[in-house]
Amino acid sequence: LPFIVWFGMQKRKKMSKAFMEERRKIAEVNARLENSISGIRITQSFTNEDLEREKFDIGNQRFVAARKMAFKAMAEMFSGIDFLTNSLKLTVLLIGGYLTIKRIITPGSLVAYFLYVELFLQPIRRLMIFTQQFEAGMAGFKRFIEIMDMNPEITEKENAIEIKNVEGNIEFRNVSFSYDDGNEVLRNINLKIPAGKTLALVGPSGAGKTTLCHLIPRFYDVLEGEILIDGINIKDVTLKSLRRNIGIVQQDVFLFAGTIKENIAYGKPDATDEEIIEAAKKARIHDFIMSLENGYDTYVGERGIRLSGGQKQRIAIARVFLKNPPILILDEATSSLDNETELMIQQSLEELSKGRTTLVVAHRLSTIKNADEIIVITKDGIVERGTHEELLKKQGYYYSLYKAQFKGFIPDFLEDEDSESVYSSE
Missing domain, CATH: 3.40.50.300 (P-loop containing nucleotide triphosphate hydrolases)
Known part of the structure; x- marks a missing residue:
């Protein structure tokens, strides 16, 4: 169980970075698209529609690559967690089966143990799903915070005064x-x-x-x-x-x-x-x-x-x-x-x-x-x-x-x- 928790934490960090990179790439695609639409008359006058399409394709390919990395991080996390939880259930089944054959525990106890393990692992799976959704949402929120936390180059003094009744000299x-x-x-x-x-x-x-x-x-x-x-x-x-x-x-x-x-x-x-x-x-x-x-x-x-x-x-x-x-x-x-x-x-x-x-x-x-x-x-x-x-x-x-x-x-x-x-x- 501690190993499952450690594995999940490591993969969560990788997934977080992948989602952040995905957000950056989609932001670049949106910025490029907005720029192309705003300058559509210039594009048409220079007959550069193919050039704009090529620029969009390049940005889109970068986004797809970032998206693949995000899905890969998700796949590694979920498949890894599934492998470890299923390995735990297999271990319970093998040890429980051996103990049942040796008549140390009854078949009913084996079934009960197996159900206990399943009930115990169910919240872990839900937690992993929540982690994926949380990281996807936090990636966008972090991008928002990055912008909001940017310090303006022009700042005012702490004791700055309000200027009133301006004459205009x-x-x-x-x-x-x-x-x-x-x-x-x-x-x-x-x-x-x-x-x-x-x-x-x-x-x-x-x-x-x-x-x-x-x-x-x-x-x-x-x-x-x-x-x-x-x-x-x-x-x-x-x-x-x-x-x-x-x-x-x-x-x-x-x-x-x-x-x-x-x-x-x-x-x-x-x-x-x-x-x-x-x-x-x-x-x-x-x-x-x-x-x-x-x-x-x-x-x-x-x-x-x-x-x-x-x-x-x-x-x-x-x-x-x-x-x-x-x-x-x-x-x-x-x-x-x-x-x-x-x-x-x-x-x-x-x-x-x-x-x-x-x-x-x-x-x-x-x-x-x-x-x-x-x-x-x-x-x-x-x-x-x-x-x-x-x-x-x-x-x-x-x-x-x-x-x-x-x-x-x-x-x-x-x-x-x-x-x-x-x-x-x-």
């Missing part, structure tokens, strides 16, 4: 940042953004414009220096209260599977229908929503697949209108819109920006001409700063960008007086 003091690969993205950035002002960030891709914005809500932490909001270091503030006061419209819009109403209301879960409709009107999406059969209750599909890029962008903007934060971050917020819609949205964003601190990341320079200050960021850091007119007069990096986008509208050489007439004509 933002200051970067000697801020430097690099990703895990060690390549420095930002170095010694010093900026002051007064409350209620609009700051535009322009420059080549990879210069760190979006990264700079993501440092404010602490999606990343600075390596050196500090960022202050209303004179308070953001590391001294709770993450919830910090992010509650920041609204973000990103270049890559994410919509949850659900209705249009639910996606807009994500900016303020307790919002009334009137508030949601008002936000949609400000984002110039209300008329389109009302043209749909189910209106605000229209299902948008996985990641908003049933909507166009511009429609998704406007719903994301409506979220920010509804949230109504004192600080706005617009990362290419109008990048997916046509020119006519962009003009309408630009007016709405300017209205929303009034009295709020706004950071705008843009490649289309026509969208930032009215910014209070424009910062030109390259890999060398901040190379130019000023208003639209001031930067054009300098005929530096910003001038080159502007000229490249509006080629033919700006003379090759601008004198100060000529430039003023050009600006006024714009």
